[in-house]
Amino acid sequence: MTPEGAPVRPSSAPPLASPDGEASRPAIGDYAIIGDCRTAALVSRHGAIDWLCLPHFSGPSVFAALLDHRRGGSLEIRPAATSFTARRRYLGPSAVLETTFRTAAGVARVTDAMPVPEDPGALRPLREVLRLVEGVEGAVELRVVFAPRPDYGRVTPRMTRRGALGWACAWGDELLLLHTDFPLEPTPDGTAVAGTLRVGAGERRALSLSYAKADIAVVAPLGAEAERRLRATLSWWEGWAARCRYDGPWRDTVLRSAVTLKLLTFAPSGAVVAAPTASLPEWIGADRNWDYRYCWLRDAALTMRAFTGLGLHEEAQAFLGWLLHATRLTWPELQVMYDVYGRTDLTEGTLGHFEGHRGSRPVRIGNAAHSQIQLDVYGEVVLAAHDYVTAGGRLQRDEARVLAGLGGTVARRWREPDQGIWEARGAPRQYTFSKVLCWLALDRLLDLGARGLVRVSAEAFRRERAAVAEVLEARGFNPAVSSYAGELDGDAPDASLLLMACLGYRPASDPRMRGTFDFIQRRLGCGRGLLYRYESGYDGMASPEGAFGICSFWAVDNLAGRGEPEAAERVFADLLSFGNDVGLFAEETDPGTGAALGNFPQAFTHVGLINAALALARARRGSG
Amino acid sequence: MLANLPARLPDLLLWGLLATVAMTTILQGAQGMGLSRLSLPFLVGTFFTGDRRRAVMLGFALYTIGGWLFAFLYFLLFDGLGLHSWWFGALVGALHGLFLLVCALPLLPYAHPRMASEYDGPTALRQLEPPGFLGLNYGSRTPLTTLLGQAVYGAVLGGFAQTPTITG
Numbered sequence: 109m110t111p112e113g114a115p116v117r118p119s120s121a122p123p124l125a126s127p128d129g130e131a132s133r134p135a136i137g138d139y140a141i142i143g144d145c146r147t148a149a150l151v152s153r154h155g156a157i158d159w160l161c162l163p164h165f166s167g168p169s170v171f172a173a174l175l176d177h178r179r180g181g182s183l184e185i186r187p188a189a190t191s192f193t194a195r196r197r198y199l200g201p202s203a204v205l206e207t208t209f210r211t212a213a214g215v216a217r218v219t220d221a222m223p224v225p226e227d228p229g230a231l232r233p234l235r236e237v238l239r240l241v242e243g244v245e246g247a248v249e250l251r252v253v254f255a256p257r258p259d260y261g262r263v264t265p266r267m268t269r270r271g272a273l274g275w276a277c278a279w280g281d282e283l284l285l286l287h288t289d290f291p292l293e294p295t296p297d298g299t300a301v302a303g304t305l306r307v308g309a310g311e312r313r314a315l316s317l318s319y320a321k322a323d324i325a326v327v328a329p330l331g332a333e334a335e336r337r338l339r340a341t342l343s344w345w346e347g348w349a350a351r352c353r354y355d356g357p358w359r360d361t362v363l364r365s366a367v368t369l370k371l372l373t374f375a376p377s378g379a380v381v382a383a384p385t386a387s388l389p390e391w392i393g394a395d396r397n398w399d400y401r402y403c404w405l406r407d408a409a410l411t412m413r414a415f416t417g418l419g420l421h422e423e424a425q426a427f428l429g430w431l432l433h434a435t436r437l438t439w440p441e442l443q444v445m446y447d448v449y450g451r452t453d454l455t456e457g458t459l460g461h462f463e464g465h466r467g468s469r470p471v472r473i474g475n476a477a478h479s480q481i482q483l484d485v486y487g488e489v490v491l492a493a494h495d496y497v498t499a500g501g502r503l504q505r506d507e508a509r510v511l512a513g514l515g516g517t518v519a520r521r522w523r524e525p526d527q528g529i530w531e532a533r534g535a536p537r538q539y540t541f542s543k544v545l546c547w548l549a550l551d552r553l554l555d556l557g558a559r560g561l562v563r564v565s566a567e568a569f570r571r572e573r574a575a576v577a578e579v580l581e582a583r584g585f586n587p588a589v590s591s592y593a594g595e596l597d598g599d600a601p602d603a604s605l606l607l608m609a610c611l612g613y614r615p616a617s618d619p620r621m622r623g624t625f626d627f628i629q630r631r632l633g634c635g636r637g638l639l640y641r642y643e644s645g646y647d648g649m650a651s652p653e654g655a656f657g658i659c660s661f662w663a664v665d666n667l668a669g670r671g672e673p674e675a676a677e678r679v680f681a682d683l684l685s686f687g688n689d690v691g692l693f694a695e696e697t698d699p700g701t702g703a704a705l706g707n708f709p710q711a712f713t714h715v716g717l718i719n720a721a722l723a724l725a726r727a728r729r730g731s732g
Numbered sequence: 733m734l735a736n737l738p739a740r741l742p743d744l745l746l747w748g749l750l751a752t753v754a755m756t757t758i759l760q761g762a763q764g765m766g767l768s769r770l771s772l773p774f775l776v777g778t779f780f781t782g783d784r785r786r787a788v789m790l791g792f793a794l795y796t797i798g799g800w801l802f803a804f805l806y807f808l809l810f811d812g813l814g815l816h817s818w819w820f821g822a823l824v825g826a827l828h829g830l831f832l833l834v835c836a837l838p839l840l841p842y843a844h845p846r847m848a849s850e851y852d853g854p855t856a857l858r859q860l861e862p863p864g865f866l867g868l869n870y871g872s873r874t875p876l877t878t879l880l881g882q883a884v885y886g887a888v889l890g891g892f893a894q895t896p897t898i899t900g
Binding site: 228229230231232270271272273276278280281283285287320321322323324325326327328329333 | 763764766767768769770771774775778782783784785786787846848849850851852853854855856859860861862863869870871
C-alpha cells in the first residue's frame, strides 16, 4: 500500500519484476472504485480508469489495463510530468473520487464519478463516466488517453470522429462516446485518441464517457450541466448515507464500507456481487485468479446482517427478494452463485491473450465453482431470511414456500459431502462448517415455523437438526486439539469455524468455541490480527495465498462476544491499517508487506468489517 | 379499391395495422437482436416528451397510427398507377425506406427538439445521438434492417391490394 500523498514516480519505478515493467504498474491497493450501482470502474492513483465492465458488473470489459496494460484498455488523465504526487479522497459519504496531482509546475484536481440516475425516466446515457479537471495552482499539463478495448480486448476498436459530439467507438450493438471540451486526436494506429490538456489555476475542463447498448445513445452535455450531474450524484449519496443508522465506533470507516457495499449492489435486482473485478491474483504471479463478478449465496447471511444492522431496510428487502426469486430456476436446490439477473450458466474460460495482473496467469472469466455442491448455502439463505424477519421485515407467502422447500433439501442432503465454503476444487469432503450451516438452516426454519411464518415439517426438521448436532459434537469437535476441525474426524483448522459463534450455533464464550478460537489463532494467525483461512495445501492447490480478510473480522466478532471488547477493538484497529488510502479492502492481504491481494474491493471483507464494528458497538453498549 | 371506400374501410384498417405490426416487429426485432440501435418509435416519441418511458409508449402509439395513415397513401398510389401487387408494394416500401435513410434521418438533428447535432454538440435539451447518413451511426446494418422493414410493410399492403375481393 502507498500512504496517502506518497510520491508516484512512473519513470523511476522500483526494479522491474519482468521485462515488461509490471512492477511499475499500479498495485491492487492503488485503485479506488467509482460506480452507479449497476457497474463500477477502478481508478488508479495514476489517474487511469483501468477497469470497467459494461453494461453491468458481469459484462465484458472495455477497460482492463488492470489485467494487461497493453491490451486491456484504459481511460487516462495523468500529469505529463514524470514525477508527481497523488492525494486521493472520496467527497463526503459518496462514491465520488477526488485525486489531486501535484507536480513541479502546479496542482490539478480530477474528480471522477459515475452519475447515479436521478429521475428513472429521464433521457440520460445508459452508463456514464464523468471526469472533471480543475486547475488549482500554477499550470499543469495532463496527458489524456482514451484507449477502449471492448470485449476483454478481443475487439479491435476503430475510433470515429463525431464532430462536436466527440469520438465514437462502436462494436456490435454497443457504443462508447467520448465527449470532451478540449481537443483529442487519434493515435497513429487509429485505436485510441489522445491529447495534452493544460490547466491553469481556476480553469475547469470536463470529459464524459457515455455508453449505449441496443438503443440510441444519449450524449451528456458538459459545462454547467456536468457540474449539475456531479452535484446531483453527491446529493444522492448523501441522502443514501443519511439512511445508514450506525453510531458506533469508527463511523467513517463503517460508512465507507457501507458505501462500497452499496456500490457492489446491482440496483435493478438487489443482487450484491462479490467484487467488481476478475482474476486479480490471491498471490502475485500465482494461479489463484478467479472471477468474482457474481453473487455468492455463501455471502448472504452476513450481507443481510450488515444491511439490517445498518438500518438499510430497502437494501435488505431487495437482497432477500433477489435471493428468493433469482434462485427459482434451481429451487429447491441452490447453486453456489448466480449472476446479477439470476442466470446460472457462468461457464469458466480463460483469456489467453491477457498477461494477467503483474504476470499472474491464467486470467479467468466465468467461474467453475458455479456447478459445485455447497450445502452451507442453504443455511446462508435461511439465515438471511430469518435475520430480515427479526429486523422487522415481512415474508411474502411465496417466499415462505421457497424457504420451506430449502429446508426439505437440507433435511434430505445434509449427510452428503460437498465442496465447502472455500470451494475447494478437489473431491467433495465432509466439511464441518457445511454441517453447521445445515443445523442453522433447520433451527431457524423451526423458529420461523413456530412464529407461524413458514409451514415446516417440524417433527422431521427437529429430528434432523438433532442428528446434525450429534455428528457435529461427536465428529466435528476434536478433543485432541480442543477445537472443532475443518472436516469431520479431522484435525486441521478452518477459520470459517469462527462463524459458529458469529451466526449463533454456540456462543463465543462457550468452552468449545474458546478452544476453537485459540486453535485457529495458533495455527492460522500470521501477525497483526491477520488470519489465513486454512493451512497451505488444505485446498489441494500448491500455490500460496494471502491472509483472508474477513476471517480476521470474524475473530474480532468472537472476541467481542466472549467479553473481551478491548482486545477486540485493538485487533479491529490493527486490521483497519490494511485498507488502502481511501478505505477499501481486498479479499486478501500479504502478511509480509500488507499489500492488497485478490479481487478488489471485496464485498465480503467490507461486510466483515461492518459486522465486526456492529459487534463492537453491541459490546460497548453491553459493558456501558 | 378506394371507389367504395366506406365498405372497404374495415379491411383497409386491418391490413394497414397488420403491415405496421409486421414492419415494427422487424425493426424492433433487429434492435433486440443487436443488428441496429435505431428505434423509430423512440425517435417519434421523444419529439413530444423527454421522459424515456412516456416516449417509448407514446412513440409506439403514434408510430402505429402513422403506419395506418401511410397505408392510405400507399393504396392511393396503387390505385393511381393501377398496380396492385405485393412486389410493387415492396418496391414502394423500399423506396420509402430509402427516402427515410437518405433524407429524413440526416435532417432530424435540425428538426428533432431533443437531438444533438455534430455541429453544436449536446445541450441540456438536445442530447440524443444523431443518426447520420443512412442511419449508420446506429450501426452498419441499420440501412439493411430499415429497408427490409419498409419493404415488408409495402409488400403486405400490396398483397392485400392484390387480392381479388379488394381489386374487384
